[in-house]
Amino acid sequence: MHNQTITELSAGLKAGDFSSEELTCGFLQRIAQHGEALNCFITIAEEQALVAARAADVLIAKGEGGILTGIPMAHKDIFCTKGHKTSCGSKMLDNFISPYNATVVNQLESAGMVMLGKLNMDEFAMGSSNETSYYGAVRNPWDTNCVPGGSSGGSAAAVAARLVPVATGTDTGGSIRQPASFCGITGLKPTYGRVSRFGMIAFASSLDQAGPMTRDAEDAALILQAMAGFDEKDSTSLENEVPDYSAGLNNDLTGLKIGLPKEFFDEGLDSEVAKVIEVAVEEYRKLGAEIKEISLPNMQLSVPTYYVVAPAECSANLSRFDGVRFGYRCENPADLNDLYSRSRGEGFGAEVKRRIMIGAYALSAGYYDAYYLKAQQVRKLISEDFKKAFEEVDVIMGPTAPSTTFGLGEKADDPLSMYLSDIYTIGANLAGIPAMSVPAGFVAGKPVGLQLVGNYFSEGQLLNAAHRYQQVTDWHQRVPAEFA
Amino acid sequence: MSLKAEDVVKIAHLARIEIKDEEIESYTSELSEILGFVERLNAADTKGVTPMAHPLDQVQRLRVDEVTEEDQRELFQSIAPETENGLYLVPQVIE
Numbered sequence: 001m002h003n004q005t006i007t008e009l010s011a012g013l014k015a016g017d018f019s020s021e022e023l024t025c026g027f028l029q030r031i032a033q034h035g036e037a038l039n040c041f042i043t044i045a046e047e048q049a050l051v052a053a054r055a056a057d058v059l060i061a062k063g064e065g066g067i068l069t070g071i072p073m074a075h076k077d078i079f080c081t082k083g084h085k086t087s088c089g090s091k092m093l094d095n096f097i098s099p100y101n102a103t104v105v106n107q108l109e110s111a112g113m114v115m116l117g118k119l120n121m122d123e124f125a126m127g128s129s130n131e132t133s134y135y136g137a138v139r140n141p142w143d144t145n146c147v148p149g150g151s152s153g154g155s156a157a158a159v160a161a162r163l164v165p166v167a168t169g170t171d172t173g174g175s176i177r178q179p180a181s182f183c184g185i186t187g188l189k190p191t192y193g194r195v196s197r198f199g200m201i202a203f204a205s206s207l208d209q210a211g212p213m214t215r216d217a218e219d220a221a222l223i224l225q226a227m228a229g230f231d232e233k234d235s236t237s238l239e240n241e242v243p244d245y246s247a248g249l250n251n252d253l254t255g256l257k258i259g260l261p262k263e264f265f266d267e268g269l270d271s272e273v274a275k276v277i278e279v280a281v282e283e284y285r286k287l288g289a290e291i292k293e294i295s296l297p298n299m300q301l302s303v304p305t306y307y308v309v310a311p312a313e314c315s316a317n318l319s320r321f322d323g324v325r326f327g328y329r330c331e332n333p334a335d336l337n338d339l340y341s342r343s344r345g346e347g348f349g350a351e352v353k354r355r356i357m358i359g360a361y362a363l364s365a366g367y368y369d370a371y372y373l374k375a376q377q378v379r380k381l382i383s384e385d386f387k388k389a390f391e392e393v394d395v396i397m398g399p400t401a402p403s404t405t406f407g408l409g410e411k412a413d414d415p416l417s418m419y420l421s422d423i424y425t426i427g428a429n430l431a432g433i434p435a436m437s438v439p440a441g442f443v444a445g446k447p448v449g450l451q452l453v454g455n456y457f458s459e460g461q462l463l464n465a466a467h468r469y470q471q472v473t474d475w476h477q478r479v480p481a482e483f484a
Numbered sequence: 485m486s487l488k489a490e491d492v493v494k495i496a497h498l499a500r501i502e503i504k505d506e507e508i509e510s511y512t513s514e515l516s517e518i519l520g521f522v523e524r525l526n527a528a529d530t531k532g533v534t535p536m537a538h539p540l541d542q543v544q545r546l547r548v549d550e551v552t553e554e555d556q557r558e559l560f561q562s563i564a565p566e567t568e569n570g571l572y573l574v575p576q577v578i579e
Contacts, residue, residue, distance in 0.1 A: 099559045192539040206538045235545060236538070304522040315499060322500070324572050329565035335575050337500070345502030353501050357492070357511070358518055360499040371522065376535030378528045383536055415514060416521055432539020 001026050002162040003479065006219045009165060010067045013060055020060065020070030024053035024114050027072045031116065031163050034483060038139045038161060040154040042077045043085050043118040052114040059112060068226055069112030074164045076155050077118040078125055079105050079210075080199040088201045089123040089133040089151075092321050092328045092347035102199025103231045104168060104210055111226040119167055120154030123349045124318065125175055125203045127151050128421045131412050132351045139408070140183060141480040142446055146405040149179030149421075155213045156183035161483040166223055169213045172203050173306050174400075174425025176211050177437035181400035181449025184439045186466065186476060187213045188220045191456050192432035193238035195224075196231035204313035205236075207306075207429040216476045217438065217466035221245035224459060240457065248460050249467040254288030256465065257393040263299040264398030264424055276441035276448040277399050280469070284397070287468055294393060296385040301378050302426040303419055308362050308375035309430070314352075315359025321347065354415065383431040390455040395465055399424055400437040400449035424451060434459045438466045439475035447475075487516045 001009065001023060012018055028046055035041045049072070056070035080086045080098035082105075087093045101109070109115070122132040130138040130153025138153040140146040141161040148157040152169030156179035159167050169176040171189035180187030188211045195210045202208060212223035225245050231237045260281065265274060285291055323329035323343025330346050333339035348356070362371035389396060401421055411418045428435035433456055440450035450469075454462045470476050487495075492512045496503045503511060557570060566573040 095563075097563055099556065099563065232547065236540060236542075238540070298528065301525060301528055304524045307518060307522050308525070319500075323565060324574055325560070326563045326565075333575050336577050338502075339575055340500040341497075341502035344500055348501065353503070354511070354514055354518070356499050356501060357495045357515060361491075361495050361515070361519070364495070364498060371525075373535055374525050374528075374530060375522070376537055377530035377533040378525050380533050380536035381528060381530065383539070416517060419521075430539075 002030055005215055006068070006071055006165055006222050009071055013070045020053040020056040020114060021050065023070065024049050024072050024116070027116060027164060034161055034163060037144065038141060038157050039136050040120050040138050040157040040161075040163065041074070041117050042087055042089070042120050042135050042154070045084060045115060045117045049114050049116050056112050056114060065112045067222060068108070070114060071166070072114045072116050072164060073108060073166045073168070074116045074119050074155070074158060075105060075168045076121050076152050076170060078121060078170050078201045079168060080201070081105050081115070081118065084118060086118070086201070087134070088125070089121040089135060090348065090352070091134045094134065094328065096327055100199060103196035103233060104200065104227050107226050107229070108168070116164060119158055122151035122153065123352050124201070124314070125151040125170060125172055126314070126351050126355055128174070128178060128418050129406070129411065130154065130179070131408065132349055134349060137408055140405050141483050142184065143405065146407055146446070147182065149182035149401070149405065151175040152213060153179050156180055156185055156187070159183070159185045159213050159215065160480065162479060166212060166214045166219055168210060170200060170208060170210045171429065172207045172310060173429050174422040176213060177400050177425050177435060177449065177451060178422060180213055180437040182405040182447065184447030184475070184478060185213060186216050186220050186436065186438050187211065188224060188436040188459065188462070189428065189434060190224065190228065190459055191238070191434045193236050194434070194459070195227045196229070196234040196237050198231055198233040202317040204310040205317060206313060207310060209429070216470050217463050218246070218249060220436070221249060221463045243460050245460050245463055248464045251464045252288065253284065253465060253468050256289040256395065258284055258289045258291050259294035259389055259393030259396045260291060261294050261296045261299065261389070261396060261398060263296050268402050268420070268423060269399060270403040270443070272443040273399050273403060273448050276443060277450060280440040280450045281397060283469060283472060287472065292393065294389050294396070296389060296427065298378065298381045298385050299427055302382055302430060303423055305375045305378045305382065305430060306422070306426045307358065307419060308371050309379060311355040311359035312362050312372050313359070315356045315363065318352070318356055323347070351415070379430050382427055386427065386431045386433060394454070394461065396453040398451050400451040401425070404443050404446035404448055428453050432456070434462055436462050436466060438469060439478070441475055487512050487519065
């Protein structure tokens with residue numbers, strides 16, 4: 001059962017081949033068997049999962065419920081789940097039992113999905129390797145000495161190892177797409193504002209966006225359908241109507257204009273990864289697409305722009321963690337300032353502290369114009385580059401990451417080199433446009449992701465392009481041998 | 485941008501993050517390195533460019549000013565480090 005897609009599992013449930021309870025027990029068993037070795041789960045919600053599965057079985061027996069009813073899933077531990085620990089990968093929230101649900105959690109629950117647990121992640125989503133988690137690094141199922149990518153590393157590893165059919169992730173600078181690439185799964189970051197951010201612990205509010213992490217594009221369309229939509233509890237939620245994402249999956253790609261930004265194929269890209277991407281692009285040519293070279297001239301500035309904008313926003317967002325109302329509090333504070341400083345000093349890990357301090361500095365008197373204002377102006381230039389590109393092409397393609405997964409500990413002491421692993425993904429967050437990663441091959445047994453970037457609200461088109469590619473390739477069906 | 489140890493101490497205070505004396509040196513070099521990296525932005529000509537604070541070209545949506553939440557004080561305070569009589573407790577501020 002664990003190798004089936006949502007569509008297949010749903011058909012099995014409806015036909016009575018198995019119940020949601022059996023399906024849930026099956027996946028819980030796989031989690032018990034492999035979860036610890038990969039360290040991808042922070043919380044396993046066995047009891048509640050079985051209750052939800054039995055409720056789904058009642059609905060299915062009555063012929064009610066939708067395509068997601070009774071399908072197991074897991075959330076990145078950044079989504080607030082009522083009554084469950086919601087740690088965000090941090091000691092700061094190790095004791096935090098959320099008093100409410102994120103909108104995304106409510107949506108997938110209403111769709112009848114069964115939550116199996118909460119997935120490991122980089123602390124407060126700050127990291128590209130899942131090594132900054134308070135709960136320890138997650139391991140990549142394709143090579144357990146390597147990182148799964150981050151920050152949604154637990155989600156990517158769990159889906160790749162088939163411990164869950166689908167997981168949620170969040171993407172501030174590549175946190176869905178880069179781990180999807182490293183673990184050989186499909187991940188989609190929607191248009192900014194498409195999915196509610198309510199109850200999703202904020203890192204950088206103008207960049208954060210939640211999305212599905214799945215086995216293939218067809219599953220991603222089903223999950224996005226349930227996640228997308230207006231939410232009055234999110235002040236930047238979009239009111240635009242949500243289209244039917246599954247309807248256009250099989251559309252013909254003849255005449256689709258694909259742009260390859262020359263900046264995505266420069267000296268920073270691993271030459272073996274480049275070859276895999278060239279082969280994937282060739283598949284699109286065979287499918288009838290027209291390929292042309294384009295330019296995103298300011299792309300090289302996207303990482304430095306991000307490392308001003310994201311820390312600035314995070315320094316404001318994370319000021320709420322002060323040891324007063326919830327979360328970690330230091331022992332025996334001498335005074336109020338000591339309470340704040342020690343609770344934060346002891347509760348946050350090194351990378352989170354670095355980013356908060358960079359943000360505080362960039363926003364401080366005398367430096368605001370030189371850093372924050374300048375970064376916002378360059379953000380505009382990067383966004384304009386995409387706008388111009390989409391006057392010429394429908395979809396932009398290239399590698400998701402400059403390399404395949406790297407060894408645990410390899411970049412842990414070198415923040416800048418870690419930051420550069422997001423060089424191809426950050427642009428979409430700065431502009432607010434949708435982008436996804438799909439499995440496109442392997443280099444020395446490690447997965448490579450092809451990135452598809454689209455214009456605002458073009459999720460349907462991206463899913464269509466990804467699905468057609470997955471009809472003629474089988475990279476997305478490969479499972480790491482240990483977990484087959 | 486090369487920060488000095490005293491800059492890092494000041495930033496840490498602004499951010500209300502305690503850093504230990506033996507950590508100051510490593511934070512000083514790491515933060516300097518990151519700031520040096522972001523200074524690549526200076527290469528961009530941004531004269532007359534409108535700063536982009538947000539990806540959506542929309543004005544802030546406003547809601548009707550009415551009470552929509554119910555009182556959940558007990559639930560919220562059940563996860564607080566220290567409360568008394570419905571109040572959050574912190575060390576004494578006024579002598």
